[in-house]
Amino acid sequence: MKSSIPPATVGRLPVYLRALLVLEASGAEVVSSAELAEASGVNPAQVRKDLTHLRSSGKRGVGYDVMGLAAEMRKELGFDQRWAVVIVGAGHLGQALATYPGFLERGFDIASVLDADPAKAGMELGDLRVEPLSELGRLCAEREVAIGIICTPADAAQEVAQKLVAAGVGSILNFAPVPLTLPGRVNVRQVDLSVELQILAFHEQRRAEDEAPGP
Amino acid sequence: MKSSIPPATVGRLPVYLRALLVLEASGAEVVSSAELAEASGVNPAQVRKDLTHLRSSGKRGVGYDVMGLAAEMRKELGFDQRWAVVIVGAGHLGQALATYPGFLERGFDIASVLDADPAKAGMELGDLRVEPLSELGRLCAEREVAIGIICTPADAAQEVAQKLVAAGVGSILNFAPVPLTLPGRVNVRQVDLSVELQILAFHEQRRAEDEAPGP
DNA sequence: TGGTGTGAAACTTTTCACAGCT
DNA sequence: AGCTGTGAAAAGTTTCACACCA
Numbered sequence: 001m002k003s004s005i006p007p008a009t010v011g012r013l014p015v016y017l018r019a020l021l022v023l024e025a026s027g028a029e030v031v032s033s034a035e036l037a038e039a040s041g042v043n044p045a046q047v048r049k050d051l052t053h054l055r056s057s058g059k060r061g062v063g064y065d066v067m068g069l070a071a072e073m074r075k076e077l078g079f080d081q082r083w084a085v086v087i088v089g090a091g092h093l094g095q096a097l098a099t100y101p102g103f104l105e106r107g108f109d110i111a112s113v114l115d116a117d118p119a120k121a122g123m124e125l126g127d128l129r130v131e132p133l134s135e136l137g138r139l140c141a142e143r144e145v146a147i148g149i150i151c152t153p154a155d156a157a158q159e160v161a162q163k164l165v166a167a168g169v170g171s172i173l174n175f176a177p178v179p180l181t182l183p184g185r186v187n188v189r190q191v192d193l194s195v196e197l198q199i200l201a202f203h204e205q206r207r208a209e210d211e212a213p214g215p
Numbered sequence: 216m217k218s219s220i221p222p223a224t225v226g227r228l229p230v231y232l233r234a235l236l237v238l239e240a241s242g243a244e245v246v247s248s249a250e251l252a253e254a255s256g257v258n259p260a261q262v263r264k265d266l267t268h269l270r271s272s273g274k275r276g277v278g279y280d281v282m283g284l285a286a287e288m289r290k291e292l293g294f295d296q297r298w299a300v301v302i303v304g305a306g307h308l309g310q311a312l313a314t315y316p317g318f319l320e321r322g323f324d325i326a327s328v329l330d331a332d333p334a335k336a337g338m339e340l341g342d343l344r345v346e347p348l349s350e351l352g353r354l355c356a357e358r359e360v361a362i363g364i365i366c367t368p369a370d371a372a373q374e375v376a377q378k379l380v381a382a383g384v385g386s387i388l389n390f391a392p393v394p395l396t397l398p399g400r401v402n403v404r405q406v407d408l409s410v411e412l413q414i415l416a417f418h419e420q421r422r423a424e425d426e427a428p429g430p
Numbered sequence: 431t432g433g434t435g436t437g438a439a440a441c442t443t444t445t446c447a448c449a450g451c452t
Numbered sequence: 453a454g455c456t457g458t459g460a461a462a463a464g465t466t467t468c469a470c471a472c473c474a
Binding site for chain 1: 225226228229230232233254255256291292293294296300307308310311312314315317318320321322323355361362364385386387388392394395396402404405406407408409410411412413414415417418419420422
């Protein structure tokens with residue numbers, strides 16, 4: 001068991017890596033915590049503390065070795081290998097994610113897009129063809145899929161999640177607006193697009209109330 | 216200035232509200248913190264503490280009044296009014312969001328979808344037509360848009376964000392993988408789809424390392 | 431000199447545990 | 453009897469400030 005990295009830090013590592021890749025491409029050899037912080041939208045002290053969780057390559061008075069740090073981070077994030085991903089749910093969102101260029105760039109290959117609706121199966125999506133949901137087990141096994149993305153309606157999500165787990169998927173990104181109940185060993189991340197907007201609406205609402213104080 | 220609600224709580228209110236709407240529709244009159252917690256995927260104590268931040272309607276030994284609580288929450292989240300939203304960037308993701316049914320259901324109307332690419336302008340999207348980016352100011356003013364969604368490539372996001380702010384937009388949901396630098400009064404939420412997958416990949420990576428211990 | 435590494439402080443969030451009300 | 457409301461403890465996160473070193 002490796003020494004664990006705090007979740008908040010894990011969430012920032014991909015952001016740092018993105019900044020580092022830009023720096024690397026630009027030929028920069030060293031970067032300071034202040035620069036990295038600027039590029040990542042966080043506090044410099046935060047950056048330094050986060051980086052102590054990896055085999056850090058900082059030199060006092062100088063900064064961090066860009067290539068060394070990028071290499072270390074690539075290894076931690078499994079960026080050097082490609083990850084096969086399945087998407088369940090071929091609605092608009094599923095289709096958009098299936099062709100999202102950011103995934104490909106970051107090492108994620110969409111192995112398959114599936115849908116329970118037979119009418120959607122067979123649909124062409126770039127160079128993918130939508131498969132019927134019944135093929136889930138076979139496809140995950142064949143392509144060694146470790147990560148699944150759920151883009152189904154809320155009422156189908158739990159069942160799909162269980163099928164993914166049964167198919168050997170260990171990590172799930174859930175866009176369906178419902179919490180999943182799964183064994184603890186499964187990693188789940190919930191992304192709820194409506195909730196994001198509602199949080200913004202809450203702040204707008206507050207702003208309006210503050211401007212025109214109530215009764 | 217109203218007594219402020221902690222950000223972590225604000226992030227959960229929309230989740231509670233969703234559960235409450237289901238309960239309301241099912242005719243339930245009261246709900247316990249345990250039930251609400253179950254439906255929202257959080258801890259019951261958390262629910263109770265969160266609810267103390269609003270004018271709470273809990274009765275000891277009984278639970279919370281579903282209608283009262285839902286009403287209170289709708290008011291806090293501005294759920295009773297409709298919010299006009301613009302989407303900038305009519306790529307696959309922008310298109311998917313423009314037709315995302317969850318937004319409509321929760322009170323968000325897509326006032327307009329815009330794109331800097333003249334080739335995309337004029338494109339039909341459900342009952343919307345993609346507008347050229349130059350129309351941003353006029354459209355935001357006309358439709359009293361308070362919320363903007365950025366689905367552009369990373370390199371266009373900062374400029375678009377500034378245009379949104381200039382157009383009077385106070386809250387931004389940013390899907391572009393780059394941190395925005397904006398005046399403090401603007402609410403920004405960053406959603407980074409690739410980062411979500413990379414976080415899952417990190418955990419899968421760890422899992423693999425733990426199963427096959429290294430040198 | 432300039433920027434890292436890091437204890438310590440400040441703050442936030444979560445969880446516990448139980449008094450107190452219905 | 454049962455479930456809320458809530459102080460207090462625990463855990464996690466961010467920020468500060470400065471010793472230390474290339």
